[in-house]
Amino acid sequence: MKLLDQLAQGLDDLQAQGLKRVRQVVQSPCGPQAWVDGQSRLNFSSNDYLGLANDPQVLAALQEGVSLYGAGSGASHLISGHSLAHAQLEDKLAELYSPHMPQASALSLCTGYMANLAVLSALTAGGEADIFSDALNHASIIDGARLSRAKVSVYPHLDVHALHAQLQASQAPIKLVVTDSVFSMDGHIAPLPELLRLCEEQGAWLVVDDAHGWGVLGQHGLGALEHFGLHSPHLVLMGTLGKAAGVAGAFVAAHATVIETLVQRARAYIYTTAAPPALAHALLTSLDIIIGDQGMALRAHLAEILRYWKEGAGNLFPVHDEATHSPGLMASTTPIQPLVVGDNQGVMRVSQALLHQGLWVIGIRTPTVPKGTARLRITFSAAHTHGDVGRLIQGLSSLSFTARSGLIPEPV
Numbered sequence: 001m002k003l004l005d006q007l008a009q010g011l012d013d014l015q016a017q018g019l020k021r022v023r024q025v026v027q028s029p030c031g032p033q034a035w036v037d038g039q040s041r042l043n044f045s046s047n048d049y050l051g052l053a054n055d056p057q058v059l060a061a062l063q064e065g066v067s068l069y070g071a072g073s074g075a076s077h078l079i080s081g082h083s084l085a086h087a088q089l090e091d092k093l094a095e096l097y098s099p100h101m102p103q104a105s106a107l108s109l110c111t112g113y114m115a116n117l118a119v120l121s122a123l124t125a126g127g128e129a130d131i132f133s134d135a136l137n138h139a140s141i142i143d144g145a146r147l148s149r150a151k152v153s154v155y156p157h158l159d160v161h162a163l164h165a166q167l168q169a170s171q172a173p174i175k176l177v178v179t180d181s182v183f184s185m186d187g188h189i190a191p192l193p194e195l196l197r198l199c200e201e202q203g204a205w206l207v208v209d210d211a212h213g214w215g216v217l218g219q220h221g222l223g224a225l226e227h228f229g230l231h232s233p234h235l236v237l238m239g240t241l242g243k244a245a246g247v248a249g250a251f252v253a254a255h256a257t258v259i260e261t262l263v264q265r266a267r268a269y270i271y272t273t274a275a276p277p278a279l280a281h282a283l284l285t286s287l288d289i290i291i292g293d294q295g296m297a298l299r300a301h302l303a304e305i306l307r308y309w310k311e312g313a314g315n316l317f318p319v320h321d322e323a324t325h326s327p328g329l330m331a332s333t334t335p336i337q338p339l340v341v342g343d344n345q346g347v348m349r350v351s352q353a354l355l356h357q358g359l360w361v362i363g364i365r366t367p368t369v370p371k372g373t374a375r376l377r378i379t380f381s382a383a384h385t386h387g388d389v390g391r392l393i394q395g396l397s398s399l400s401f402t403a404r405s406g407l408i409p410e411p412v
Helices: 002-016 056-069 077-081 084-097 112-122 139-148 160-169 192-202 224-228 256-265 277-291 293-314 344-355 386-397
Strands: 033-036 039-043 104-109 129-134 151-155 174-180 205-209 235-240 250-255 336-342 374-379 400-402 406-408
Touching: 039 386, 056 084, 056 277, 084 104, 084 250, 084 277, 104 112, 104 256, 112 139, 112 205, 112 235, 112 250, 112 256, 129 139, 129 160, 139 174, 151 160, 160 174, 160 192, 174 192, 192 205, 192 224, 250 256, 277 293, 293 336, 293 386, 336 344, 344 374
Parallel strands: 129 151, 129 174, 174 205, 205 235
Antiparallel strands: 033 039, 104 250, 235 250, 336 374, 400 406
């Protein structure tokens, strides 16, 4: 039993540090109102930014997809699992990104995690390569870079000047700069125009993980590239389809030669069963919604919700000082609106206090975020109403706030 005893001690250590994670059982569709562990909660913890996860049109398309293609694909893409629905989804995505990259092509994958592993391993295979990664990049980027066996240099968060120096010092024939577009725990938007100019100067690829920008940013919801109006053969875009699109999966869009390289070399794509075709069929409807008038209306409503939140929350809490790690609201213009508490146990006390008020807001701790910056990761959806946001503001107003202790779940 010695091995089990070691694991048990490790779990006890996590509990003592306030780092042990607990799953909660959701008994309802994803939406602003959720049944969690048998109780109704107002949900401010999902990435369903446009409220499409339970949209009637998307549900109908998914049901139609099951009737057309069955429950599963039955094999990997390169065996017999690449369905007409997968091909149609990829063709549509390639068409949408043709204004942003020459000879645009697209590849669908099962998850965003697998997509990052696929890109970073395939584009660095067969030669000496350096990867340059933002310090706050998502775990899937970190793992993909490690598995690639390339040399990895981490540059300070959003620091283009530091990255410039690292790129100039590199002698590798293959260089990849990889960054989140919207950082999932902060809501910061990466300075992609500056990063792209630097990559073009230095002969590097710019790999953009647009998981939290896709569907939300840009006039037609095409994410960070549309938001900044970028166009370049140096671009490789990864987008997820289980957040703003409301379904599941991910895609990579890039020059056709890049995509063919992934098909031939990306182990995370080659050696796994293709996602159910019904999901791809449903995603075609999600795409139509996102780029059309309905998507524009949803993003406009989401922007109004964010303005209402900022006005109300700004009266309650100071702005978070990133230099001193002081508690407060982080500066963000995206649906990700973090409220830094500080210590791990403190943020979980606050999350629990809100839960008692029927407000589901997840506390995020180390190692997901830097030590001393544990936070409530508040996320908003176009499915939220002003009344929903008002309830959250009212719930937070019942908690006192001090620079020393952070948020304290006691009446003011």
